[in-house]
Amino acid sequence: MKKDNFKSPDFYNIDTLFNEEQLLIRDTVREWVKENISPIIEDCALSGNFPKDIVKKLAEIGGFGGFLPTNYGGSEIDFTSYGLMMQELERGDSSIRVLSSVQSLVMNTIYSLGSDDQKQKYLPELASGELIGSFGMSEPNHGSDPSSMKSHYSEEKDYYIVNGSKMWIGHAPICDVAVIWAKSKSNKYAGFIVERSTEGFSTAKIEKKWSFRASETGELIFQNMKVPKDNILTETDNIKILFDRLNIGRFGVAWGSLGIAMECYDVALRYSNERNQFGKSISSYQLVQQKLVKMVTEITKSQILTWRLGLLMDNGNASFEQISLAKKVNVEMACEVAKISRSILGGMGITGEYPIMRHINNLEALVTYQGTDEIHTLIIGKKITGVSAIK
Numbered sequence: 037m038k039k040d041n042f043k044s045p046d047f048y049n050i051d052t053l054f055n056e057e058q059l060l061i062r063d064t065v066r067e068w069v070k071e072n073i074s075p076i077i078e079d080c081a082l083s084g085n086f087p088k089d090i091v092k093k094l095a096e097i098g099g100f101g102g103f104l105p106t107n108y109g110g111s112e113i114d115f116t117s118y119g120l121m122m123q124e125l126e127r128g129d130s131s132i133r134v135l136s137s138v139q140s141l142v143m144n145t146i147y148s149l150g151s152d153d154q155k156q157k158y159l160p161e162l163a164s165g166e167l168i169g170s171f172g173m174s175e176p177n178h179g180s181d182p183s184s185m186k187s188h189y190s191e192e193k194d195y196y197i198v199n200g201s202k203m204w205i206g207h208a209p210i211c212d213v214a215v216i217w218a219k220s221k222s223n224k225y226a227g228f229i230v231e232r233s234t235e236g237f238s239t240a241k242i243e244k245k246w247s248f249r250a251s252e253t254g255e256l257i258f259q260n261m262k263v264p265k266d267n268i269l270t271e272t273d274n275i276k277i278l279f280d281r282l283n284i285g286r287f288g289v290a291w292g293s294l295g296i297a298m299e300c301y302d303v304a305l306r307y308s309n310e311r312n313q314f315g316k317s318i319s320s321y322q323l324v325q326q327k328l329v330k331m332v333t334e335i336t337k338s339q340i341l342t343w344r345l346g347l348l349m350d351n352g353n354a355s356f357e358q359i360s361l362a363k364k365v366n367v368e369m370a371c372e373v374a375k376i377s378r379s380i381l382g383g384m385g386i387t388g389e390y391p392i393m394r395h396i397n398n399l400e401a402l403v404t405y406q407g408t409d410e411i412h413t414l415i416i417g418k419k420i421t422g423v424s425a426i427k
């Protein structure tokens with residue numbers, strides 16, 4: 037069986053809802069993944085190696101911050117196109133979507149909060165892949181509750197002094213530049229752009245991960261780190277400014293997890309048509325058809341939800357809570373679809389001959405990162421009841 041099977045389940049003619057440009061971007065990324073990622077990803081994941089040489093190649097197809105203006109290295113694509121890009125990258129592997137979305141998150145933060153000088157200095161080089169970025173919000177003891185972060189800063193004459201650390205940070209071990217968040221004694225939050233050469237800045241790699249294996253994840257460590265005054269992004273009393281940065285990341289996970297589900301369905305459908313037991317293809321058995329129908333049903337519901345979210349984003353109307361719902365629902369859906377797919381593949385489902393176990397492992401991180409399933413439930417719960425279960 038061919039492994040690079042990239043057809044789309046499209047039971048409700050969702051493709052007709054996308055315009056020509058959106059479909060062109062999706063198909064271009066799909067082809068790019070087929071050529072550049074499919075042949076190497078299983079080995080990268082098994083050996084735990086990030087394929088650094090694909091950074092520039094992904095930049096060449098507009099993989100970083102594509103929704104930003106062209107003068108900052110973007111290509112002014114709409115958010116639906118960006119979502120379709122995330123869908124196709126994550127169909128290849130979560131680590132590749134992470135590469136694109138962390139870089140885009142860093143760029144979007146600098147674009148929306150930074151000065152003109154900061155934008156000119158960092159955005160084009162992040163867009164071209166000359167610089168690799170990290171976004172540091174989570175801490176060893178403060179993941180779901182970043183408002184209680186312990187990283188702190190104080191203002192000196194010529195610079196800011198920052199102490200603390202950030203945990204679970206995508207690309208931390210290899211980043212050239214990091215956007216990080218810290219708190220002051222007077223409970224203000226500030227974002228800073230930190231270059232790797234900054235005095236007092238270091239990184240460490242998290243080894244022995246079973247998820248995102250082809251991605252570098254690690255720690256950012258600040259020991260009396262001296263950040264030049266020019267590198268502050270914002271200083272605010274309002275944590276919402278920080279939380280709003282997360283929208284673009286969560287939007288990416290909603291589309292990306294849909295991509296995983298589509299791939300798992302596709303592989304299972306082909307396998308079930310080709311695999312014979314008891315003298316017939318297993319797809320001819322009612323119990324297997326029931327599984328395939330369940331998969332396509334759940335994918336179709338998520339496709340409609342995700343398309344609608346793209347439209348809301350493009351119109352500037354998507355709420356934080358709507359993005360939460362799509363992130364939560366699509367990851368949940370992809371977990372279910374991936375597990376059904378694995379069962380259809382029987383023993384082959386656990387091997388690296390097929391991508392299913394790799395996707396299942398990646399989905400375990402998706403349940404937690406960019407806000408856990410529980411935290412998104414509470415965000416939506418607050419929206420519909422008007423009562424916060426958290427603070």
Ligand SMILES: Cc1cc2nc3c(=O)[nH]c(=O)nc-3n(C[C@H](O)[C@H](O)[C@H](O)COP(=O)(O)OP(=O)(O)OC[C@H]3O[C@@H](n4cnc5c(N)ncnc54)[C@H](O)[C@@H]3O)c2cc1C
Pocket residue numbers: 138171172173174175176177178179180181203204205206207247248253401404405406407408409410411425426
């Ligand atoms: C592979 C990976 C990559 C990541 N990349 C980044 C990155 O690039 N940048 C970044 O800043 N962060 C990153 N993260 C961090 C991620 O956002 C956090 O892991 C996540 O927010 C959860 O925090 P935690 O792991 O500390 O879990 P905790 O916050 O300790 O949660 C543990 C459990 O308790 C539950 N819980 C917590 N509070 C409540 C509550 N009030 N009610 C009910 N249940 C609750 C949670 O839902 C969870 O099930 C990454 C994480 C992973 C795993």
